Amino acid sequence: MIEFRQVTKRYDSDHTALRQVNFSLARGELAFLTGHSGAGKSTLLKLIMVMERPSAGEVIVGGQMLNKLPKRQIPYIRRHIGVVFQNHQLLFDRTVFDNVAMPLEVMGVPARDIGRRVRASLDKVGLLNKEKMSPLQLSGGEQQRVGIARAVVNKPPVLLADEPTGNLDPELSADIMHLFGQFSQVGVTVLIASHDIALINDMQRRTLTLDHGQLIAGGGHGG
Numbered sequence: 324m325i326e327f328r329q330v331t332k333r334y335d336s337d338h339t340a341l342r343q344v345n346f347s348l349a350r351g352e353l354a355f356l357t358g359h360s361g362a363g364k365s366t367l368l369k370l371i372m373v374m375e376r377p378s379a380g381e382v383i384v385g386g387q388m389l390n391k392l393p394k395r396q397i398p399y400i401r402r403h404i405g406v407v408f409q410n411h412q413l414l415f416d417r418t419v420f421d422n423v424a425m426p427l428e429v430m431g432v433p434a435r436d437i438g439r440r441v442r443a444s445l446d447k448v449g450l451l452n453k454e455k456m457s458p459l460q461l462s463g464g465e466q467q468r469v470g471i472a473r474a475v476v477n478k479p480p481v482l483l484a485d486e487p488t489g490n491l492d493p494e495l496s497a498d499i500m501h502l503f504g505q506f507s508q509v510g511v512t513v514l515i516a517s518h519d520i521a522l523i524n525d526m527q528r529r530t531l532t533l534d535h536g537q538l539i540a541g542g543g544h545g546g
């Protein structure tokens with residue numbers, strides 16, 4: 324579902340953020356992405372989201388080679404990728420329902436389908452009874468789950484998360500991880516960038532480790 328072939332990313336001539344990175348993630352696989360600050364984790368996620376382009380090598384998502392993708396097709400690719408951020412990026416002047424509905428509205432989904440799909444998504448994260456609330460009335464863990472409901476509302480085959488448990492205590496973090504595990508079980512490919520070594524060790528999943536832009540562990544399939 325996601326494949327990197329000899330991917331190098333240079334932001335400028337003397338700064339290489341990723342060096343010849345190779346790995347592939349299968350459909351329904353869940354993996355962590357870890358490494359020190361500045362190791363290249365966000366850069367790797369941005370290449371998958373086509374927010375950045377590689378300097379060399381190939382990035383392939385869902386069978387599409389992203390390198391040569393014309394600009395006008397980028398929004399189409401992004402619809403297939405759900406993204407969860409540490410700080411949720413929720414709109415606090417809208418209800419929980421409206422926050423989750425946003426990607427569907429952008430895509431022009433008919434109103435009658437929006438209600439059904441938003442509620443299905445809120446149900447998956449256990450927040451069906453909070454749809455009318457403002458995110459401000461929710462706890463940090465609940466806000467993060469709203470962010471996850473929004474990321475999966477259009478059923479993307481790929482889910483990326485950048486430090487999704489950064490502000491949460493270990494118990495809430497474990498809940499969030501459990502949710503990601505459920506998505507992978509129904510075929511979503513999930514890649515989670517995290518510094519949280521204790522959590523990663525608990526999960527016992529494949530872990531891609533970056534060190535100064537090089538993939539030093541987890542690149543071999545399943546290893």
Ligand SMILES: Nc1ncnc2c1ncn2[C@@H]1O[C@H](COP(=O)(O)OP(=O)(O)OP(=O)(O)O)[C@@H](O)[C@H]1O
Nearest residue numbers: 334335338340358359360361362363364365366367
């Ligand atoms: N837009 C940019 N322009 C120039 N250099 C950049 C840019 N984005 C990232 N870098 C550099 O590339 C390297 C990798 O950064 P990246 O943000 O991918 O690391 P990271 O592993 O996500 O770090 P953190 O955990 O601190 O978020 C860093 O040295 C960073 O300074």
